[in-house]
Amino acid sequence: MMRNNDHSILQDLTSAITALETLCNSLQQEAPDAEALAAQDSGLGLLLQWQKLFGNHADINKPAAEPSDDLADMLRQQLARLKRHAQQQRQQQQTTREQLLQAACYLQDSPFISEQLTGIIHQLENKGSPLYYLQPLLECYQQALTLSREQQSTQHELCQRLLQLIDELDYHGEIGNEIHAIQQQLLTQHDHKALPAQCLRLIELIIEGNRNERRHSARFLALLNDDLQNIHNQCSDSVTEGKALIQDRQSQDAALAHELNAINIDLTSDPEVQLALSVASRIQSLKNIVNKHQRLQQRESALLNRLTTLEDQVSALQEQASDYQRKLLSQNEKLMIDSLTQIYNRAALDERLKIEFERWKTAKNPLAVVLLDIDYFKHVNDKYGHLAGDKALRLIARTLRESTKESDFVARFGGEEFVILMLNVDPALLHRPLQQLLKKIESIPFRFKKERVTITASIGATLLKSGDTITSALERADQALYRAKNAGRNQLVIA
Numbered sequence: 020m021m022r023n024n025d026h027s028i029l030q031d032l033t034s035a036i037t038a039l040e041t042l043c044n045s046l047q048q049e050a051p052d053a054e055a056l057a058a059q060d061s062g063l064g065l066l067l068q069w070q071k072l073f074g075n076h077a078d079i080n081k082p083a084a085e086p087s088d089d090l091a092d093m094l095r096q097q098l099a100r101l102k103r104h105a106q107q108q109r110q111q112q113q114t115t116r117e118q119l120l121q122a123a124c125y126l127q128d129s130p131f132i133s134e135q136l137t138g139i140i141h142q143l144e145n146k147g148s149p150l151y152y153l154q155p156l157l158e159c160y161q162q163a164l165t166l167s168r169e170q171q172s173t174q175h176e177l178c179q180r181l182l183q184l185i186d187e188l189d190y191h192g193e194i195g196n197e198i199h200a201i202q203q204q205l206l207t208q209h210d211h212k213a214l215p216a217q218c219l220r221l222i223e224l225i226i227e228g229n230r231n232e233r234r235h236s237a238r239f240l241a242l243l244n245d246d247l248q249n250i251h252n253q254c255s256d257s258v259t260e261g262k263a264l265i266q267d268r269q270s271q272d273a274a275l276a277h278e279l280n281a282i283n284i285d286l287t288s289d290p291e292v293q294l295a296l297s298v299a300s301r302i303q304s305l306k307n308i309v310n311k312h313q314r315l316q317q318r319e320s321a322l323l324n325r326l327t328t329l330e331d332q333v334s335a336l337q338e339q340a341s342d343y344q345r346k347l348l349s350q351n352e353k354l355m356i357d358s359l360t361q362i363y364n365r366a367a368l369d370e371r372l373k374i375e376f377e378r379w380k381t382a383k384n385p386l387a388v389v390l391l392d393i394d395y396f397k398h399v400n401d402k403y404g405h406l407a408g409d410k411a412l413r414l415i416a417r418t419l420r421e422s423t424k425e426s427d428f429v430a431r432f433g434g435e436e437f438v439i440l441m442l443n444v445d446p447a448l449l450h451r452p453l454q455q456l457l458k459k460i461e462s463i464p465f466r467f468k469k470e471r472v473t474i475t476a477s478i479g480a481t482l483l484k485s486g487d488t489i490t491s492a493l494e495r496a497d498q499a500l501y502r503a504k505n506a507g508r509n510q511l512v513i514a
């Protein structure tokens with residue numbers, strides 16, 4: 020007869036054995052450590068005791084022998100110990116999995132993502148056994164290290180190539196000096212963290228240098244054009260002169276021939292033969308002169324032809340030069356336009372600021388520098404995507420252009436920031452158009468992902484004051500913008 024007590028021991032033991040089997044199975048899959056081996060041993064010991072008690076074919080309703088109270092107690096203790104151990108094992112596995120997952124995600128953040136790594140992360144997230152993935156994860160880590168080393172050597176090669184290219188550059192003045200400074204940095208630096216920034220700065224300098232060269236060549240072409248015009252005028256004058264010369268000669272020749280003819284007629288009617296002979300010889304000489312004149316005339320005519328051809332060539336050259344100049348002008352215009360918003364860009368702003376600042380210094384007409392920055396634009400990008408952000412930038416730029424006066428200068432300063440130069444503005448009324456501008460932006464009916472979205476902007480503005488430089492005015496406007504942002508955004512601050 021089985022006691023109630025023993026029956027519950029049997030049930031506990033049955034579930035313990037099931038837990039133990041699971042534990043043993045999982046331990047067999049992984050490289051077991053000393054503790055796991057001990058757990059295996061005790062688990063096996065318990066199995067032996069179980070077999071001693073109930074035989075090989077365990078049936079909880081038919082025990083082979085009745086267990087004593089002592090044995091039951093002992094088994095209960097072992098059972099509790101094993102439960103604790105299994106719990107510890109589970110926790111340890113969970114921690115290991117989390118750590119491995121973290122390591123795998125960290126590796127994935129590096130530029131060495133591989134399909135293998137993605138698979139591992141997927142398995143770990145789906146509660147796969149962590150130790151099983153340690154080896155492939157280590158392989159990924161090694162791969163990342165090798166690639167990192169390779170990247171370093173690529174950076175070194177890039178650095179060397181950059182130095183070679185710099186050698187080929189031929190810029191002078193400020194640009195030349197800065198390029199030289201970067202060259203020195205590249206030659207002396209040991210790590211290449213600054214390489215991307217240096218490359219970027221070099222590209223900016225080359226673009227600036229190019230722009231300067233374009234301006235120079237435009238000036239050169241304008242001078243060339245003037246010279247050609249000069250030559251052209253001279254040629255035209257020569258041709259006119261030549262034509263007049265020929266006409267004069269022709270009428271002179273005709274008159275001379277007429278005269279000679281008359282003398283000839285007179286003389287043939289004279290009886291004194293001697294005189295006739297001498298006059299006849301003079302007439303012959305005169306005829307010779309006329310012949311020479313005719314040849315001269317032919318030469319002059321040829322010269323005139325040559326001059327006419329020259330004039331045509333010069334005209335064609337002049338047309339080409341004008342064409343080239345027009346192309347350069349339009350290229351220059353394009354370099355000053357922001358490709359996304361089609362309003363002026365930073366380079367155009369720099370140039371215009373210099374001009375307006377000089378004008379302001381002499382004429383002292385009020386000049387306002389206005390900085391406008393879109394509020395929480397990162398959120399727009401993050402929530403609706405970069406393309407939606409681009410669309411918003413285009414629309415806001417158009418609103419700025421359409422809502423300001425023709426004489427105002429609107430440019431994209433960079434990112435989501437715009438600058439407006441307001442000329443001849445009434446200082447007492449500056450806030451009015453700017454407040455209206457904020458209202459207009461707020462009321463643009465943006466619609467992204469079928470959702471009505473309101474976008475606002477903040478403005479920091481300032482009027483140029485005596486003693487100002489371009490930088491000090493821009494800094495003051497920037498501080499005002501900062502205050503407008505801090506005041507809750509969609510605000511105007513005039514400093």
Ligand SMILES: Nc1nc2c(ncn2[C@@H]2O[C@H](COP(=O)(O)OP(=O)(O)OP(=O)(O)O)[C@@H](O)[C@H]2O)c(=O)[nH]1
Nearest residue numbers: 392393394395396397398400405406408409434435
């Ligand atoms: N779509 C798009 N986004 C840009 C462009 N240039 C800059 N941005 C984004 O503009 C955002 C500017 O973010 P932040 O400087 O944090 O400013 P903000 O989110 O507008 O916040 P506050 O200015 O403080 O109101 C960044 O997400 C940039 O990626 C661009 O040409 N197109």
